[in-house]
Amino acid sequence: EALLRHLEKDLGPLALPKIPPEPAPFTVVEYFPDPDISGFHDPRQHAVSLAFVVPVSGDCQPTQAALDLAWYTPEQAVSEAVRRDMTSGHDRLIRLALASVGVLP
Numbered sequence: 001e002a003l004l005r006h007l008e009k010d011l012g013p014l015a016l017p018k019i020p021p022e023p024a025p026f027t028v029v030e031y032f033p034d035p036d037i038s039g040f041h042d043p044r045q046h047a048v049s050l051a052f053v054v055p056v057s058g059d060c061q062p063t064q065a066a067l068d069l070a071w072y073t074p075e076q077a078v079s080e081a082v083r084r085d086m087t088s089g090h091d092r093l094i095r096l097a098l099a100s101v102g103v104l105p
Helices: 002-011 080-085 090-100
Strands: 027-031 047-051
Touching: 027 090, 047 090, 080 090
Parallel strands: none
Antiparallel strands: 027 047
8 A cells, every 4th residue: 555655656646557466576775874884875864665566557647756757678777877867876776677577678
């Protein structure tokens, strides 16, 4: 229920996520105010995040904290151009996500 609530908050109510019956995170990420501790950085606070790969079949519209939404192929997602645009360690998180579903180029 919490996963669905967060997906709808970030992707909009028409994203139609396909959550498996027993969702499991592909990793747990620990963010720190100091970017040198783990490479995952949140300047506001220490935070722990469960990260999931969830397919969606609907129309995604960024809402609330999500400022923008872009779709990438796996190759594009790990490209140098996209990596430069990522902050807070999200480029590493994308690689972990792709590896977890067997599509890391």
